[in-house]
Amino acid sequence: EVAPTEIEIRNPATGELAGTVPIDSAETVAAKVRELRAQQPAWEAIGPEGRKQWLLKLQDWLVDNTDRLADVLQSETGKARVDSLIDPAFSIDLTGYYARRAAKFLADEHPSPHSPLARVKALTTVFRPYPVVGVITPWNFPLAMPVIDVIPALAAGAAVILKPSEVTPLSALELARGWREIGAPPVLEVVTGAGATGAAVVGNADYIQFTGSTATGRKIAAAATERMIPFSLELGGKDPAIVLADADLERAAHGIAFGGMFNAGQVCISVERVYVEAPVYDEFLRKLTAAVKELRQGVDGREPKYDMGALANENQVSIVARHVDEAVKAGARVLTGGERTGVGTLFQPTVLADVDHTMSCMTEETFGPTLPVMKVANEAEAIALANDSIYGLSASVWSADKDRAERVARQLNAGAVNINDVFANMFSFALPMGGWGQSGTGARWGGANGVRKYCKQQAITRPILPTQTKEPLWFPYSPVKLSIAMGAMRAAGTRGLRRVDLLAVLKTVRGK
Ligand code: ADP
Numbered sequence: 001e002v003a004p005t006e007i008e009i010r011n012p013a014t015g016e017l018a019g020t021v022p023i024d025s026a027e028t029v030a031a032k033v034r035e036l037r038a039q040q041p042a043w044e045a046i047g048p049e050g051r052k053q054w055l056l057k058l059q060d061w062l063v064d065n066t067d068r069l070a071d072v073l074q075s076e077t078g079k080a081r082v083d084s085l086i087d088p089a090f091s092i093d094l095t096g097y098y099a100r101r102a103a104k105f106l107a108d109e110h111p112s113p114h115s116p117l118a119r120v121k122a123l124t125t126v127f128r129p130y131p132v133v134g135v136i137t138p139w140n141f142p143l144a145m146p147v148i149d150v151i152p153a154l155a156a157g158a159a160v161i162l163k164p165s166e167v168t169p170l171s172a173l174e175l176a177r178g179w180r181e182i183g184a185p186p187v188l189e190v191v192t193g194a195g196a197t198g199a200a201v202v203g204n205a206d207y208i209q210f211t212g213s214t215a216t217g218r219k220i221a222a223a224a225t226e227r228m229i230p231f232s233l234e235l236g237g238k239d240p241a242i243v244l245a246d247a248d249l250e251r252a253a254h255g256i257a258f259g260g261m262f263n264a265g266q267v268c269i270s271v272e273r274v275y276v277e278a279p280v281y282d283e284f285l286r287k288l289t290a291a292v293k294e295l296r297q298g299v300d301g302r303e304p305k306y307d308m309g310a311l312a313n314e315n316q317v318s319i320v321a322r323h324v325d326e327a328v329k330a331g332a333r334v335l336t337g338g339e340r341t342g343v344g345t346l347f348q349p350t351v352l353a354d355v356d357h358t359m360s361c362m363t364e365e366t367f368g369p370t371l372p373v374m375k376v377a378n379e380a381e382a383i384a385l386a387n388d389s390i391y392g393l394s395a396s397v398w399s400a401d402k403d404r405a406e407r408v409a410r411q412l413n414a415g416a417v418n419i420n421d422v423f424a425n426m427f428s429f430a431l432p433m434g435g436w437g438q439s440g441t442g443a444r445w446g447g448a449n450g451v452r453k454y455c456k457q458q459a460i461t462r463p464i465l466p467t468q469t470k471e472p473l474w475f476p477y478s479p480v481k482l483s484i485a486m487g488a489m490r491a492a493g494t495r496g497l498r499r500v501d502l503l504a505v506l507k508t509v510r511g512k
Contacts, residue, residue, distance in 0.1 A: 007166050007192070013078030013299040013310035013344035019170045021192040029161070029200035032189045033132050036159035040131045043187045044157035048103035051155055055099035057182040062092045069174055071302070073142050076168045078310030078344060081300050083263050087143035087171065095151050097429045098451065102155035105448035106455070115492040122462045127455035129157035130230075134205030136163045136198050136220070138212045139312050140266040140367075142171035149209045149444060150175070150188065156454035159187035163201045165212075166194040167312055199223065207231065207454060211268070214391075214438045221441070232442030232453060235435060236365040237393030238272045240386035241422070242408060243284055244379060245277040247398035251420065253287035259396065259422030260371040261295060261349045264308050266316070269394045271422060273355075273362050274373040275382040281375040285353055288371065289335040292349045299343060311345040311368060320347050320368030323361040327352050327372065330359050337369070357388060365391070379408060387413045392436030396422050413437065482509040 009018045024032075043051065062069070066088040074084040109125040133153040137145040146162050153160050164172035169192045176190040191197055195216070202208055202223045208231040210220050217233040224231040241259065243252050259271035276284045297308040311317050317340060324338050337350030347369055355362050355372040362372055376382045386395060394416035399405040402419070409417035415434045416425040425431050429450065434443025444450060473485055483505045490505070 007169075007194070009076050009168070009170055011075050011078050011310075011344075012313050013346065015344070016075070018072075018075035021166075021169045021173070023193040024191040024197050024200075025193075026196065026200035026203070029191050029197060030204050032191060033161055033201075033204040036132045036161060036187060036189055039185060039187050040129075040157075040159040043154075043159060043185050044129055046185075048106050048155065048157070051157065052099045052102065054182065054184040055095055055151065055155060057184065058178055059092055059095040059099065061178040061182050062088055062095065065174075065178065066092075067302070069143060069171065072174050073168075073171045074301075076142060076170045077139070077312060078299065079263065080298075080306040080309035081302060081304040082307070083309060085304075086263075087141050087147075090141075090144045091147040091151075093427075094148055094429060098152045098155040101447070102451050105451045106156065117488060117492045120463060120465055122464050124460040124462075126458040126460060127156075127452055128458055129153075129455050130206040131159060132161060132205045133158040133207045133209060133454055134161050134163070134201040136201060136208065136210045136212065137165060137172070139165035139167035140263060140268070142168035143175060145211055146172045146175055149211070152444070152450045153207075153209070153454045154188065156451040158207070158454050160189070161201055161205055162188065162190045163198045164190065164192065166192070166197075203227070205229070209444070210234070217440065232434075232444065233440040234268065234393075234433070234444065235438060235440040236391055237268050237270075237435060237439050238363070238365055238389050238391045239269055239394050239396070239414070240389075240412075241271045241274045241396045242379075242382045242386060242398065243274065243276040243280065244382075244397070244399040244401075244404065244408070245279045246400045246404075247280070248400060248420070249280055249284050249287055252398040253284060253291045255396070255398070255420070255422055256371065257288060257291035257295070257349075261292065261308055261369050262423070264311055264347070265320075265369040266312060266367050267423075269416070269423060269426060270367075271371065271396065272366055274371060275376045275385055276373060277379070277382065278375050278377055281373075285335060285351070285373060288373065289351050292351050292371065293336050295349050297341065297346060297349065299346070308349060308369065309346070311347055314345060316368060317345050317347055319364075320350075320366055320370060323359075323364065323366050323368075323370060324350060324352065327355055327359045327361045332359065332361070332372070357385065363389070379404075383408060383411050387411075389413075390438040393439040394418065394425065394435075396420075415439065415443065479506070479509045 069088045070084040106127045135149045179188045211234045214235040217235040295307045298306040332355045333353045335351040337348035349369045352372040392413045395412045395414040396418045397405045397408045405419045418424045429445045430447045432443035432446030
């Protein structure tokens with residue numbers, strides 16, 4: 001048997017062939033990284049203002065090519081047209097933010113000295129990029145996922161090797177095409193293939209930014225640690241929504257329907273489980289079911305017709321179907337949906353009621369169009385159940401009382417909490433986006449951190465005063481010098497003479 005050298009990319013809604021990509025070998029990856037390493041110093045040298053020009057050109061290209069990008073994305077995902085247009089729009093927004101802000105974020109810092117003794121030095125923190133950043137992405141947002149990490153890394157002055165999902169590599173190849181078409185320096189390369197190609201990226205790059213499953217994230221963390229290179233992982237989630245009795249139930253129902261069904265539920269931060277205070281449980285279920293029943297599902301083309309399209313592949317369908325079936329067998333009620341539509345990989349938007357934490361739909365990541373809803377006695381139970389998860393990516397709290405909502409938010413173990421909304425943090429690049437627990441380590445964005453994470457930090461000190469031949473602390477030692485130094489450091493550290501007993505110091509340095 002000969003190992004395959006290519007991967008066929010098919011539209012999961014129609015089965016149509018969308019494209020073919022090579023399976024890049026470890027040698028190919030290593031060669032591309034070597035080339036990027038050679039190109040990177042010039043990219044770093046043009047500085048953030050120079051890089052801004054290229055990033056803004058790319059932004060123009062993204063604007064001009066939006067329809068084509070949506071075509072390619074739709075062809076490899078089977079998404080509804082509207083969902084296919086999200087990636088380019090999101091990419092344009094983020095590219096502008098980091099293109100324009102990088103200079104400010106990467107500027108040297110001159111922190112004030114921690115102690116009066118350190119005031120004799122000028123202190124500088126310098127941010128220098130890791131030469132080659134490896135970005136490994138999943139299939140749910142084939143253009144936006146690469147862009148959200150590739151652009152900050154490029155803005156930081158790194159070169160980037162991008163390994164998109166083998167399920168949806170075509171949009172990432174479009175991004176690389178755009179970078180070439182605008183004539184930008186060759187500091188962005190895409191390699192295609194599956195896990196082995198990704199592993200080769202981890203084996204050659206200087207920093208790894210990964211988005212995908214917790215299982216793969218664990219392997220990447222181990223491999224990166226072996227090479228002693230830093231990494232940031234955004235992994236799975238099981239995001240809870242908490243609906244308190246005082247919430248605007250109409251808004252909560254529509255918001256949670258959107259949060260659970262957007263992109264057919266294939267979003268790391270989609271609402272995956274809902275906890276509702278007992279007094280409003282039935283009413284909320286009625287409103288949620290009505291909102292979900294309104295969704296139009298199908299396979300459209302360039303003309304937007306539907307709210308929801310296909311799942312990425314058969315594997316996703318079988319996970320969703322298993323979670324629904326297991327819940328129903330254990331006594332859950334299906335209020336709407338619950339089955340495949342019969343077309344491609346489309347699965348009906350599904351609301352499950354009367355679920356609990358013995359069911360896989362409440363504990364395992366589904367990554368599909370299901371909203372399991374559980375009744376809780378009160379706020380405390382909702383918080384306890386929301387926190388009863390290995391994941392901690394994001395959460396939402398629905399209440400008309402903003403103090404109460406914020407109090408609940410601060411008790412949730414999640415990297416982000418949106419009050420009376422879903423996904424809002426994802427559209428705020430000034431905030432960090434990262435998971436707690438098995439949802440990952442590190443974060444993307446967060447204003448300056450979004451580019452500084454791709455940088456090594458260098459501390460530089462320089463004497464402010466004219467220098468003598470010798471610093472007082474240099475050789476040779478003497479008890480008097482030492483006692484003065486110790487006394488001064490104690491005085492500085494304790495802020496005053498409170499703990500400075502010079503006689504005691506003298507005894508210490510004399511060993512008595
Ligand atoms: P998903 O289930 O969302 O596809 P995966 O974690 O399987 O998530 O894949 C996410 C990305 O990680 C894909 O680009 C995939 O090819 C890549 N990948 C899979 N295994 C490895 C590995 N051992 N090392 C590096 N990358 C990998």
